[in-house]
Amino acid sequence: MTRVSTAGLFATSVSAINTAQDRLNTAAQQANTGKLASDLAGYASSDEQITATNTLQSRIQSYLNNNKVLTSKLDLQNQTLQSVADAATSAKTAITQALAAGDGTSLMTQLQGALSDAVTGLNTQFNGQYVYAGSQTSTPPVAVSQLSDLTTPAATANIASVFKNDQLAPVTRIEDNAVVTTGQLASTVGTPLFTALQQVEAFNQGPNGPITGTLTPAQSTFLQGVIASFSTAETSATGAVVQNGAVQQQLTSVTTNLTNQSDTLTQNLGNLTDVDIAKAASDLQLAQFAMQASARVFSALSSSNLLTLLPNTFN
DSSP: OOOOOHHHHHHHHHHHHHHHHHHHHHHHHHHHHSBSOSSGGGGGGGHHHHHHHHHHHHHHHHHHHHHHHHHHHHHHHHHHHHHHHHHHHHHHHHHHHHHHHTBOTTHHHHHHHHHHHHHHHHTOEETTEETTSTTOTTSOSBOOOSGGGGGSHHHHHOGGGGBOOOSOOOEEEEETTEEEEOOOOHHHHHHHHHHHHHHHHHHHHSTTOOOOSBOOHHHHHHHHHHHHHHHHHHHHHHHHHHHHHHHHHHHHHHHHHHHHHHHHHHHHHHHHHBOOHHHHHHHHHHHHHHHHHHHHHHHHHHTOOHHHHSOOOOO
8 A cells, every 4th residue: 555645745746856956957067068067977987088088189289289389490490491592592693693704893792691691590599599509599509790700710720610509400209109300400501601601701811812803813713613612502501491391291291190180089079078969958948847847746735735635534
């Protein structure tokens, strides 16, 4: 025999209200956030998979952020390395034009301009650090500014003395399985050009100089012989541009792959954590109906008791 009591009915009604309230809160949270739960505890058996996916996603995003900065640095390196190559080209062109005209009036001024352009390029900074200085990023890697600086006793004895970089070219990990050399050294890029310019400046200061007007036979012979050195400098600097371009292409390819991986992980994570929006809206509406129904039952019980429902046996 089932026992019926006012207290039992109230307890059942309150329990229904609490259940409806929980369903309403869950449905509202899912509809508002688009997520199945607000923390890992709400995802039950999927929590480990979600944690692993988030960890991998964070690592990939870190690479993407770093590679974005590196892309800007490589773009700058491309411009400045090209300026060194252009300086070598302009120096060689100035010499060939002087030979063709038999006049070296402006030659040394043009060569000084080529040196200045090369020094500016090799002393470039990125985010406050010298790009071509190796690990000595707070020190300008090129310590000369005038052609005459190339013929000091120290520079004449060893052209390497004009460069202050070390030999640690920057390397960067651009993904889990790829570490690449992303920087170059001022001494490596600049030595061929500076050596060629040093030869011309030393000749200019010597007994067959200065080169200031109509070229003498000795000056013409010397300039014809030094063109090969500037061709070597031009080729070397252009090679540095090509090397930088190869790293740019590799970085672009890696970044594309990482972006694709990130998009896939985002989709997979969404499958684990995101709600079906249409279903969430439907669940919210049903939860609201259930809450209203439970509230009405409780209201009806509040205005009555079991005695009113039983036959009056006391008359």
